[in-house]
Amino acid sequence: MLKIFNTLSKKKEIFIPINKRKVKIYVCGITPYDICHIGHGRTFIVFDIIIRYLKFLNYEVYYIRNITDIDDKIIHLVNNENKDIYSITKQIIDKISEDFNNLNILLPNFEPKVTDHIKDIIFIIKKLLLNNIAYIAKNGDIMFSVKKYPKYGILSKQNINLLQSNIKIKNINFKQNYKDFILWKLTNKLNIGWNSPWGYGRPGWHIECSTLSRKYLGKCFDIHGGGNDLIFPHHENEIAQSTCIDPEFYVNYWIHTGMIIINNKKMSKSLKNTFKIKDLLLKYDREVIRYFLTATHYRSPIIFDEIKLKQAQITIKKLYTSLFYKKKSFNIQNIKNNFFLLEQQFYNAMNNDFNTPKAYSILFKISKKINIYYRNKKYLITNYYISKLKKLGNILGILFYNPKKYLQDNKDLFNFYSKDKIKELIKKRNIARKNKLWDKADLIRNQLRNKNIILEDTDIGTIWKKKI
Helix, strand or coil, X not given: CCEEEECCCCEEEECCCXXXXXXXXXXXXXXXXXXXXXXHHHHXXXXXXXXXXXXXXXXXXXXXXXXXXXXXXXXXXXXXXXXXXHHHHHHHHHHHHHHHHHCCCCCCCECCEHHHCHHHHHHHHHHHHHXXXXXXXXXXXEEECXXXXXXXXXXXXCCHHHCCCCCCCCCHHHCCCCCCEEEEEECCXXXXXXXXXXXXXXXXXXXXXXXXXXXXXXXXXXXXXXXXXXXXXXXHHHHHXXXXXXXXXXXXXXXXXXXXXXXXXXXXXXXXXXXXXXXXXXXXXXXXXXXXXXXXCCCCCEECCHHHHHHHHHHHHHHHHHHCCCCCCCCCCCCCCCHHHHHHHHHHHHXXXXXXXXXXXXXXXXXXXXXXXXXXXXHHHHHHHHHHHHHHHHHXXXXXXXXXHHHHCCHHHCCCXXXXXXXXXXXXXXXXXXXXXXXXXXXXXXXXXXXXXXXXXXXXEEEEEECC
């Protein structure tokens, strides 16, 4: 029975989808003024695992992830580069999509752009004005009146009366209440914007997601997610807007991922302390990065540390080493083992609010059993456990490679020896062993070991892999 921690209730709740076999999910997506860092990567990898697991449970998943392609930072970028906004955002979106693909993140069913839905946003703002929830400020901007929504603070658990004024907000004197937030921002014709009943301008950030989630998922859907930095004010404001548009609005489960910490500060573009996804992919395989970002429970913060990334690299290689032991023949008939217990423990971990650290621990137990059975030449049961390890690993988005290729095709392996050279030395060693020239055979083995190449003699011949 799947349980999910709901940010709204602050407790784990049994997952009961609105539609018995279909799950609708909305995750706040990218703002393409720069390529993504691993903080973004963590959020989208977590939801990738959630979606993979829901699909494994035979749910049909309808997943929307928006693109906020109009924003102050994007406008600043356009003005600095003196280029068309659509060409700039498309270039960045393409790079981000490449990064996500390289991390093996599943594509959403649809990825709507804000700039394609301006008319929809204007329609929603009109409804809020008609409902007397929004008002036209003294400077012409359209504002949401927080006092008209008594439940404001329901998600972030903040007391509305304790919220302090932010003196940095330039238009604070134009508001009826300093807590009110913007729905439509007027601008002059020289800037990027669109015509509206209230004048030339562009939408506020919060109204965009309320509009898009409603358009593609309806007034009620199952899961809304993002990083926990979005809880307030973004998701708080979304709930206020969407409820005032339609009192029947409801999201069953709000899911938020923890931040990545570096030098005691959260990783963010604004603090300029980020590690870009594309840069890490130059040094580490995508499955190493995925493991590093999910070996900690998704709601907990992660302290960024390259030592931990290197440890993740070793861990993934160990799992692939176990997969490496599979024989060509495979038959699971009459196998009696306790694998069902391990498999159920994996599902129990995932059912407990997607507890990936615990799920990984089960993979390690299976890997250990594979190694034991292989050493004892119990190849039939070895194969069986290998197939299960791969199956469960795939749910977490790992163990998709051919193990031989993964363990042998490492960039730093062939500084001195090519694959052909390695095979040639193994052949010479096997001839030496056949002729009982043990010193020569040991010399070749040690020669390869010095290059971090490990040999293993099996009943199907000598196999090699990189040292872990």
